[in-house]
Amino acid sequence: MEVATAVKLNRTVLAVILISLISGVLSGDIVHHDDKSPTRPGCDNDFVLVKVPTWIDDKEEDEYVGVGARFGPTLQSKEKDAHKTRVTLADPTDCCTTPKNKLTGEIILVQRGKCSFTTKANVAEAAGASAILIINNSTELFKMVCEKDEPDIDIGIPVVMLPQDAGESLRGNLQKNLNVFVQLYSPSRPLVDVAEVFLWLMAVGTILCASYWSAWTARESAIDQDKLLKDASDEYLSTGPYSSGVVEITTTSALVFVVVASCFLVLLYYKMSDAFIEVLVILFAIGGAEGLQTCLVALLSCLRSLEHAANTFIKIPFLGAVSYLTLVVSPFCVACAVLWASFRRHHFAWIGQDILGVTLIITVIQIIQVPNLKVGAVLLGCAFLYDIFWVFVSKLMFDESVMIVVARGDKSGEDGIPMLLKIPRMFDPWGGYSIIGFGDIILPGLLVAFSLRYDWLSNKSLREGYFLWTMIAYGLGLLITYVALNLMDGHGQPALLYIVPFTLGTFITLGIKRGDLLHLWTRGEPDRICPHVQLQSSGE
Structure with a gap:
């Protein structure tokens, strides 16, 4: 028992490090900053991503992604309706004055700066351009709006911004006197992608499995302990309390979690690099292997042939x-x-990442337990504030959302850090992944698992207990998160902002209504007169 407990504690330390990294459901859209300007006639378009496939000397080359402006006509949504048009380089390159070269319907490529976006668009339209591509001065995309003091806008050509690397590539080809053609179109994104449905099912299913395993283990441990106490000899009583190999969270450790997680998040934000990501990959691989081993051994142990x-x-x-x-x-x-670590950059690597991640989450929820509702409320309350601060409030201090930057891996060469469950968007023309952080499953999962342990030890039916309603509340909270994600135009949403009020609020409300709140809040387990007899009958 002591050896097993020590091994589990080692896993717990690693798992806590991993969950401290990030939590939050995020989107892969690349739009930033300048969307605060109020809309008005001629400047009220929705911001849309734009596909820009290219041809160099009639040979199809790279496809880039741009963002449409708040002004100008809307683009076609289907590739077949978009015209293949020649691109020409503006002279002067900023297009703040009338171009020296004559245009006959070409798309003009210009550099950002020296004048407003609308000025560039008006100059290009007057010169005969059919559209304008603006090269940003960074690798991000910038939302183009009208200036506050500008009158109503009437621009008749599409305006699209390209990231710096894409724009420089096109400009380099044009400077070599090569023929460059592009198409501009903006396919519609489905309201709900199947990937989000599967990710929801994965998160809910993971908590279900972890909760039942945790409750079953707690019940078996209680039965063994009660039997030993009933038949205890003096030698047994002198050995001390019963050891179950489970780590219980305290109020202090719940508060420390927020501090440690915040420090680690800031460290990731400032020190994110390829080397740092490699360290995280190694940690995740070790934790995933431990989690997979724990789950497989527990599952195979149930077979009589392997007993x-x-x-x-x-x-x-x-x-x-x-x-x-x-x-x-x-x-x-x-x-x-x-294998996952070696092939993690391949398109199929998400399968291995999810398998390792799910088993790690199940193992963590099995090992770490919330002893009562008070600790659960402190833990989730702190995580609630942690999520809100690092997704929204951190923008005021760092000029960008620290949580989102770290989750996407913006400052590294990786497609986000590995401590996430993710599924590729199946019917989204823009591709990308739907993702959810480990913390958004583990932290509420600890409370859900506690509710099922309490129900089983109390011999409560599914309807009379707390587990069913807490589990439903988690599912609804996660569902609302995805609804908010889509309504907010893909901007990152802290999942715990919605999940915590649903799960914790439901649990506390039911506890008050049923008169169990004080017992749940302090002890966290029922009073049992004949514990082992009641638990055995419950198992039948």
Whole structure:
């Protein structure tokens, strides 16, 4: 028991480090900053992403992504309706004065700066351009709006901004006197992508599995403990309290979590690099392998044919007593983690990441427990404030959302950090992933698992208990998060902003209504007169 507990504690330390990194459901849209200007006639377009496929000397080349302006006509939504048009370089390049070259319907490529976006568009339209491509001065996309003191705008050509690297590539080809053609169109994004449905099911299913495993383990441990207490000898009583190998969160550790998580998030924000990402990948691979091993061993131990292998141990240096089943399973789990780490940049790597992530989450919820509702309320309350601060308030201090920057991996060469569950958007013409942070599953999952343990130890039915309603509340909270994500035009949303009020609010409200709140808040487990007898009947 002592060896198993030590191994679990090591896993817990690693898991806590991982969950401290990030939580939040985010979007991959690349639009920023300048959307505060009020709309008015001629300057009231919705911001849309624009596909810009290119041809160099009649050979199809890269496809870039731009963003449409608040002004000008809307673009076609289908590729077949978009015209293939020649691109020409503005002279002067800023297009703040009438171009020297004569235009006959070409798309003009200009550099950002020296005058307003609307001035460039008016000059280009007057010169005969059919559209204007503006090269941004950074790799991000900038939302183009009208100036506050400008009158009503009447611009008749589309205006699209390109990131700096895409624009410089086109300009380089034009300076070589190559023929450059592009199409401009903006396909519509589906209101709800199937990926979000599957991600919702994955999150809810993970908490369900983790909760039932945690409750089953707690009940079996309570049965064993009660039987030992009933038949206890003096020798047993002198050995001290029963050890279950479970780590209980305290109020202090819940508060420390926010401080540690915030410090680590700031460290990631400032020190994000390829090397730092590699460290996170290694940590995640180790934690994922541990989680996969724990889940597989527990699952295979239920088979009668493997029961002997699961209960037969061998001593290994530095590890202590390890079962033969664990020895057989461990190489497979390590191989899975190594394969994921090696191929993590491939399009199919999300499958391995999700498998490792789900098993790690289930293991964490199995090992770490909330002892009562008070600790659960403090933990989720702190996480609620943590999410809001680092997604929204941090913009005032850092000029950008720290949580979103870290989650997307904007300052590294990676497509976000690995401590996320993600599924590729299946019917989204813009591609990308729907993602959810580990914290958005683990933290509320700890409360949901506590509710099921309480129900089972109290012999409460599904309807009379707390688990069913807390689980439904979590599902609704996550669903509202995705609704908000779509209504907010893809801007990052802190999932705990919606999940915490639903889950914690439902639990506390039911506790008050049923008169159990004081008991849930302080003790967190029911009073049992004949504990082992009641629990056995519950198991039947």
